[in-house]
Amino acid sequence: MSTLTIYNTLTRDKEAFEPIKPGFVSIYVCGPTVYGDPHLGHAKSYVSFDVVVRYLRYLGFKVRYVQNITDVGHLTDDADEGEDKLAKQSRIERLEPMEVADKYTWSYFDAMDRLNVKRPDIAPRATGHIPEQIEMIEELIRRGHAYESNGNVYFDVHSFEEYGKLSGRSTEDAESGTRVETASDKRNPEDFALWKKADPEHIMKWRSPWGVGYPGWHIECSAMSTRYLGHTIDIHGGGLENQFPHHESEIAQCEAAHDEPFVRYWMHNNMVTLNGQKMGKSLGNAISLPQFFEGDHDLLTRKWPADVIRFFLLQSHYRSTTDFSEEALTAAETGLKNLHQIFRQIEQAEPGNGNSFDVPAFVDQIKACLNDDFNTAKAIGLFFENLRDVRKQINSGEPPSNVDELAGELKKLADDVLGIWPVDDAEGDEQDQQRLHHAIELLLEIRQSARSNRDFATADRIRDRLAEVDIKIEDSPEGTTYRIADKSYQYSSTT
DSSP states (O other), X not given: OOOOEEEETTTTEEEEOOOSBTXXXXXXXXXXXXXXXXXXXXXXXXXXXXXXXXXXXXXXXXXXXXXXXXXXXXXXXXXXXXXXXXXXXXXHHTSOHHHHHHHHHHHHHHHHHHXXXXXXXXXXXXXXXXXXXXXXXXXXXXXXXXXXXTTEEEEOGGGOTTTTTTTOOOHHHHHHTOOSOOOTTOSSXXXXXXXXXXXXXXXXXXXXXXXXXXXXXXHHHHHHHHHHHOSSEEEEEEEGGGIIIIIHXXXXXXXXXXXXXXXXXXXXXXXXXXXXXXOOXXXXXXXXXXXXXXXXXXXXXXXXXXXXXXXXXXXXXXXXXXXXXXXXXXXXXXXXXXXXXXXXXXXXXXXXXXXXXXXXXXXXXXXXXXXXXXXXXXXXXXXXXXXXXXXXXXXXXXXXXXXXXXXXXXXXXXXXXXXXXXXXOHHXXXXXXXXXXXXXXXXXXXXXXXXXXTOHHHHHHHHHHXXXXXXXXXXXXXXXXXXXXXXXXEEOOOO
């Protein structure tokens, strides 16, 4: 049986996974900055790492999964300049910053719940861990890796020789890639902020040894991961766009402060694109998840169920780019419906006289895919490839003799690990009901027109055909009603 291997961004190679503590896995994934609704790029990242956590637990590991909420310090240029993203949004919406944070934190969790993404074990907020961040900054200053300047505190990149080992970018690259004018109080252009001095009008600020201010973006994750997972953690994940400068700076802060390796396995998911361009709020081309669920966007022609979006994302490897189109979502919807039909047939079938299915070999095949750096796309392909013949056996009246064993293992893999098992869809049921009422009222409109034209034969035929499917039409001086089961509905004429 194959062993779990993970592509480690730090070493640029696949490595056999061995946790620090046998049987226990610590994992930290950078969470959202909560200044807007989550979008498809967020879904790609958190669905991907949801499968990572689910599979580790399936393998028998005890997992502590920490995913932060950034509610302060993430500036508009993603570096050390600009305005705090939450403060800017609070001004636009005329709300307190914490109102904005709460509003979009719950929007995020609601969307993740609908996508069947399990909640992290701990979801710390940056604003709730200011003391830990100040303590870590003090330690970096004491060790000579940081310095205070006019109420700001910066990390001295030149004091950490391995800066750039994750991204492959040197300090010279960082300097040449600076997108804003370098702050005059930095020793080196590439140094990054650990603490920022707050202007008098700045809303989100705290007292510190260096004056009133707020933390930098990078120190937050370092402090929170250390607080809940220790100095060295097994897996750190996040989007590829966070590799530099965010994750690079996390490494520098933690290893400079603790003299211990920060992360054993770095994992980065690739982006979602639209016509080859990254989708993101900062680029103005993102479609939010609530817009997908409601079909409320110029690029969308309909509502999209959350399970289809999840399946669409899992059909590509987490390290591959996922290009969005409604055509791709339609194909995913068709594939998921077919797969759900197979799952249901297998789950409902009774053991028969057909040839037994090699369940252990099938399970090993799926696990081999997931052990190969969580290759969900290949695993899903194997579901279709292996289960078509089982469906044929069931349809022929000769289910496999061990179909119940297959159903049990299948549910573990498709439900517990991939999260794509069919469930009762209240939203889908509601949409079906709306379509039914629309169709009935269209027939009643045709019937009313026929009666107005004294075409009673057509009117009666519509009434009788509806009665055949237990939809009863009742005419009275007050108008027409139709009854489905024990409920009556009033027909409102549009003519």
